[in-house]
Amino acid sequence: MSDTLPDTLPDPLDDLNEGDEPAILQLPLDAWHRARGGRMVPFAGYEMPVQYDGIMAEHLWTRESAGLFDVSHMGQVGFTGDGIDAAGVAKALEAVLPGDIAGLAPTKIRYSLLLNDEGGILDDLMATRLPEEGAHPFGEASHYVVVNGATKYDDLSYLLDVLPDDITMNLMEDQALLAVQGPKAVAAVARLIPGVDALVFMTAGAFEWNGHPLWISRSGYTGEDGVEISIPAEAAADFADAICAEPEVKPIGLGARDSLRLEAGLPLYGHDLDPETTPVMADLGFALSKRRREAADFAGAQRILAEREDGPAVKRVGLSVAGRQPVREGASVVDADGAVIGRVTSGGFAPSVGAPIAMAYVPAALAAAGTPVRLVQRGKIHEAAVVPMPFVPHRYVRAGGK
Structure with missing residues (x-):
C-alpha cells in the first residue's frame, strides 16, 4: 500500500501496525473553512466545519439551492492487481463485499458493505469500476472505493489481512473530496466543468478543471441531486472559491449534512451501522x-x-x-x-x-x-x-x- 502526505503531517498508515488512531489532522481546506467563519470541531480524526451560518439555514439552503460539503476526511482507495486484470481485482473484492462488483461496467458505481465473517457491517462504501488506465486520474487502479473517514484505517487494516497479496491498495491522501449537493448543484458545477450534467445517478467520469484532473460521480449522501468531486488537494481551495462564486452555492457544514442524510433515511456508520448489525437488520x-x-x-x-x-x-x-x-x-x-x-x-x-x-x-x-x-x-x-x-x-x- 502507498500514500502521499504533506511533510508536516504524521503518516497515518504508520498507526495501522499498532492498531492506534492517528492524531487529529487538518483537511486540505482547513484554512479556507476558517477564513469563511466555519466553526471547526473534531470529527473522524480531522478538524471539520460543523456550521457556518447555522445548521437550520444551511440545511434549507441545500434543499432549495446547492451546498458545498468538504468530505475530504473520507478514504479514497485505488485497487490494483499485480499481474491480474480488473476481473481478478473484482473477484478479490467480492470476498468481502456482497455486491456484484464483477458485473460493474466502467464508470458505474455500486453501494456496498464491508462485512466480517459473521455478516456484521464493518463499513458501508461506494465502489466504482474505473475505465482503462489513462482514462482516469488514479494511475493503474482498476477500482476506486470511497470508505467512511471514521473507519478508513480499520478498513485498510482489515483488507490488508484478508485480500490476496497480489492486490495493491493506494490510499490517496493527496486527493481532496468535495460534494456539491442540491437541486441546483449540477447546473452550477457544469458552468465550471462542461459535460458534468451528462452524468446520471451512480455514474462517474474523468474531467478537467484549470489543468487539474478530476474524477466526478453523480452521487452524494443528502438525498438530493449532486456530484462528488475527487480533486488534487493542491487545487481544492481554488475550486472551492470558484464554485462558491456561483450564486446558487454556499459552504455547508457537518451539522446540516447530518440532518440532510437523516431526512433522506440514510444510515451513518458508527451510529446506525456497526459490526453487530447485518445488512438485513439494517434494511439494506x-x-x-x-x-x-x-x-x-x-x-x-x-x-x-x-x-x-x-x-x-x-x-x-x-x-x-x-x-x-x-x-x-x-x-x-x-x-x-x-x-x-x-x-x-x-x-x-x-x-x-x-x-x-x-x-x-x-x-x-x-x-x-x-x-x-x-x-x-x-x-x-x-x-x-x-x-x-x-x-x-x-x-x-x-x-x-x-
Whole structure:
C-alpha cells in the first residue's frame, strides 16, 4: 500500500501496525473553512466545519439551492492487481463485499458493505469500476472505493489481512473530496466543468478543471441531486472559491449534512451501522446482489441469507416523534411495562419536515409502518410511530429520467 502526505503531517498508515488512531489532522481546506467563519470541531480524526451560518439555514439552503460539503476526511482507495486484470481485482473484492462488483461496467458505481465473517457491517462504501488506465486520474487502479473517514484505517487494516497479496491498495491522501449537493448543484458545477450534467445517478467520469484532473460521480449522501468531486488537494481551495462564486452555492457544514442524510433515511456508520448489525437488520438488502445471494459466496452469507428467509430479530426503522422535542441517539425504545426493547441510533429535528424524526432498531414485529412505539430519553417518555423512509423524497437524476 502507498500514500502521499504533506511533510508536516504524521503518516497515518504508520498507526495501522499498532492498531492506534492517528492524531487529529487538518483537511486540505482547513484554512479556507476558517477564513469563511466555519466553526471547526473534531470529527473522524480531522478538524471539520460543523456550521457556518447555522445548521437550520444551511440545511434549507441545500434543499432549495446547492451546498458545498468538504468530505475530504473520507478514504479514497485505488485497487490494483499485480499481474491480474480488473476481473481478478473484482473477484478479490467480492470476498468481502456482497455486491456484484464483477458485473460493474466502467464508470458505474455500486453501494456496498464491508462485512466480517459473521455478516456484521464493518463499513458501508461506494465502489466504482474505473475505465482503462489513462482514462482516469488514479494511475493503474482498476477500482476506486470511497470508505467512511471514521473507519478508513480499520478498513485498510482489515483488507490488508484478508485480500490476496497480489492486490495493491493506494490510499490517496493527496486527493481532496468535495460534494456539491442540491437541486441546483449540477447546473452550477457544469458552468465550471462542461459535460458534468451528462452524468446520471451512480455514474462517474474523468474531467478537467484549470489543468487539474478530476474524477466526478453523480452521487452524494443528502438525498438530493449532486456530484462528488475527487480533486488534487493542491487545487481544492481554488475550486472551492470558484464554485462558491456561483450564486446558487454556499459552504455547508457537518451539522446540516447530518440532518440532510437523516431526512433522506440514510444510515451513518458508527451510529446506525456497526459490526453487530447485518445488512438485513439494517434494511439494506438491496446491497445484496442477486448473483451473490444465489452463489452465497460472500462473508457471513449463511447468517445473512437465513435472516432474509426467516426475518431478522430487529430491524432499522424510521420514526415520527410526537411534539417538538427531538429524541437523540441513545434513547431507548420501551414496551408497555417500560422494558427496553430497542434503541434510537439517529435523531433530531428535521427542518424540511418541520418535526422531530429518528431512526431506531426495534423488534421485527414492531417494524410495520404505523406501529406506535414509546421512547425514553433522560427519563422522559416520547410517543412515536414507525413511518416509511425516506422522510423526504430522494431527488436523484437517474437514467431515463426515472
